Amino acid sequence: MMMDAVNTEQAKSRLYVKETQCPYCSVQCKMSVEELAAPVAGQKVAEYTVQGVPNKASQGRLCVKGMNAHQQVFSSERLMYPLIRRQGELEPCSWDEAIQTIADRLQQLQTTYGSDAVGVYGGGSLTNETAYLLGKFTRVALGSKYIDYNGRFCMSAAASAGSKVFGMDRGLTFPLSDIPKATCIILAGTNVAECQPTLLPYFNEAKENGTFIIVIDPRKTATAAIADLHLQVKPGKDALLADAMLKVIMAAGLADSSFIQKRTTGYEQLVQEMESLNLEQAAKACGVELDLIRQAALAYGEAHTGMIMTARGVEQQTDGHMAVRHFLNLVLATGKIGRTGCGYGAITGQGNGQGGREHGQKADQLPGYRSIENEEDRAYVASVWGIDPALLPGKGVSAYEMMERIHEQEIRALLVMGSNPVVSNPNVRLVEEGLRKLDFLVVADMFLSETARLADLVLPVTAYMENEGTLTNLEGRVLLREQGRPAPGETLDDWDILCRIAEKLGKGSLFQYGKAEDIFNELRIASRGGVADYYGITYERLRNEQGVYWPCRSVDEQGEGMLFHERFAHVDGKATFTPGASQGWDDVSEAFPLILTNGRILAHYLTGVQTRRSPALAARELENYVELHPSTAARHRIRDGEWVEVQSAYGSFTVRSRIKASIREDTLFVPMHWGGIQNVNRATRPDLDPFCRMPGFKTAAVKIQPLRLV
Known part of the structure; x- marks a missing residue:
């Protein structure tokens, strides 16, 4: 039963969705969706108007994805039972x-x-309530250690780096409204113009205020177009570029010695180890002129206020954790954090990428950003859940490593919720082979995704307009998304499905919730005293205040928009420098002479399960492509628009060519939103960052050839 079978019944009364939130990126723009007219004979769906509703993050703006998000809700491909x-x-x-x-x-x-024969695979677009319950369900109802989620591929490098350097992780250490107050901004590995378009006006306002903007990216993106300086770095060399900039700042005497002495540790060792860094060699390795590196370093170092923001370009590498930490060295060395117009920001990707990584659906985590390996944390959360701490399983493994455990048949059954691992994982051939080996696969989704097509059971879930819950945007602001329309057909909320399964497993007494707010109230208690403390946040406050920042330790607190004003989150109150120069990745060879990188484009989101089912968005990009430089195309005798094969040591995919002078000659760029033969992850490498277990999505050695008879 698909969506068109229930439209007639639902259209008997005029429908208004007063306010909801966009289901896509981490800005969490607010919107209203209004039905203009009920369907007439021969017309499957009604017509709708969509408008942005002002909130503190998006100011009433919507991008093309938000304007067309409702099309997925009313898609004829929706699963109804x-x-x-x-x-x-x-x-x-x-x-x-x-x-x-x-x-x-x-x-x-x-x-x-055994208990660990069952695994659970979550998602960063799930509400806080569902993400929290997914962790509890796995550990309490199933008694399994195997849970992780697709956010491992999104924020894990920046999150682990922030925890090491600052003592805690939150996407932005400052409110979005501070962006126009910075006099210099570095955007490293982020294309906000396409990935978070409603943020772009903040940067445009900064430009009007005279802010000097530096973009670090292998491609001349729409974001690079607004930059005063573009460093077109070679993929895999971000950490080395940050080191080179730091050495210029040190040599120019621009380090903030007072801040370093009072608020940091480890600077002396860093200075010693940076002495061996040769700037000319570093510039050559990065593929960026040394003069441009000097300009960027001096612009940031001399600025009274400044920000550095990173995203997946820096982070989705096998040294992504360290790459972020090396950019954080720049922040600490210049003292640009904890005051207006200053700070570091990891630009979260998924709609609840921030909240989704705070409350227990990570392999090593309990609610409130607690550690599953800490005895006090285990005891506290177990007391909230009403179980013996000894019954809590230990630490599991990361998302891709779960796929390896499945392939090895250590995990025999898997529940997937809010994710599409057949498309999103590296080395997808191994992933698909593993999922086909499973004794039992359950997928909860709105659509028959590539993963759902392999399942033994597919469970239909509600869409963003149809369920209630909280989400935490990229600046750490917790927002309430209220239900705007009834659930269609037999669809259920994700959390309701978990409770029903828990009941049948004999654990129903521990999963007694009547609505999402009941789960949130338990989450508040479970997070109390943790790094991500939500205790002072209530649904009533969220309705009245348009969101509340965490940490918020009591209902009398306002929450903290600006972090680290007086102290960092380590016990000693100080931030930690990261020693050691980095050389980065460089595995190209005669057999595989080019560098493959990937990312998002404006019209699509994640694996495309939702956006490819939106007619307006799908029409913008119907199929995948590879972007390559004209010189590269000429060298490989490739014509614009023809089918080509891109191959690595792990596999190959087939897409059309798109020749553009805006990319480095040694680099290929492919969007990440398609499955099947067009899936870029057929060729990405499964090597993992040793600190955060992030795969090396952004760097793979490949070759390219045209597919034609003559």
Whole structure:
């Protein structure tokens, strides 16, 4: 039963969605969706108008994705009831059968292979309530250590770097409204003009105020177009570039000695180790003229106020954790944090990429950013959940490592919620082979995604307009998204599905919630006293105040928009420098002479499951492509618009060519939003960052060739 089968019934009354929030990026823009007219004969869906609603983050702005987000909700491809696989085919079944089947199969497998035979794979677009409950469900209802989520591929490098350097992780250490107050801004590995378009006006306002903007990116993106200086760095050399800039700042006497002495540790060792860095050699390795590096370093070092923001370009590397830390050395060395117009920001990607990594759906984490390996943290959370701490499993493994455990058949069953791992993981051939080996695969989704097509059971879930819950945007502001329309067909909220399964597993007494707010109130208590403390945040406050920053330790606090004004989150109150110069990745060879990198484009989001089902968005980019420089195209005899094959040591994919002079000659860029033969992750490498377990999405050695008969 797909969406068009229920539209007629729902259209009997005029529908207004007064206010909701965009389901896409981390800005979390507010919007209203209004039905203009009910469907007429022969017309499957009504017509709608969408308008931005002012809130403190987006100021009422919407991008093209937000303007068309409602199209996924009313798509004819929406799943309306559970599907179960019989004789190799998916066919409809009741919720009773679906939930009972899940409980029976999981219990059978755990009886045979142990509790850890079942894994759970979550997502950074789930609400805080669902993300929290997913962690509790895995550890309490299933008793398994195996849970991680797709945010491992998004924010893990910046999150782990912030925790090491500052003592805590929050996307932005400053409110968005501070951006126009900076006199110099470095945007490293981020294309906000396409990935978070409603942020661009903040930077345009900064430009009007005279802010000097530096963009670090291998491509001349729409964001680079607004820059005063563009450093077109070679992929994999971001950390080395940051080191070179720091050495220029040190040599120019621009380090803030007072800030360093009072508020940091480790600077002396860093100075000693930086002595061996040769600027000319570093510039050559980065592929950036030394004069441009000097200009960038002096502009930032001399500025009275300044910000550095990174995103996936810097972070999705096998040294992404260290790359971020080396940019943070620049922040600390110049004392540009904890005051107006200053700070560091990791520009979160997914809609709840911030909240989704705070409350327990990571392999090593408990709610409130607590550690599952800390005995006090375990005891506290266990007391909130009403269980013996000894029953809490230990630390699991990262998202891709879960796929390896599946391939090795250590994990025999998997529940996927809010994610599409067949498209989003590196080395997707191994991933797909592993998922096909599973004894039991359950996927909860709005659509038959590439992963759902492999499932034994597919569970239909509500869309963003149809459920209630909180999300935390990139600046750490917790926002309430209220339900705007009834759930269609037999769709259920994700958290409701978890509670029903827990009931059948005999754990129902620990999952007694009547609504999302009940879960949030438990989350508040579970996070109390943790780094990500939500205790002072309530639904009532969120309705009245348009969001509240965390940490917020009591209902009398306003929350902290600006972090680290007086002290950092380490016990001694100081931030930590990161010693050691980095050389970065460089594995190109005669066989694979080019560097493959990937990323987002304006019209699509994540693996494209939602945006490819929006007619307006799909029409903008119907198929995937590879962007390459004219010289590279000429060298490989490739014509614009023809089919080409890109191959690495791990696999290959086929897309059309798009020849552009805006990319480095040694680099290929491919969007990440398509599956199948056009999936760029068929060629990405599965090597992992040793600190945060981030795969090396942004750097793979490849070759390219045209696909034609003559």
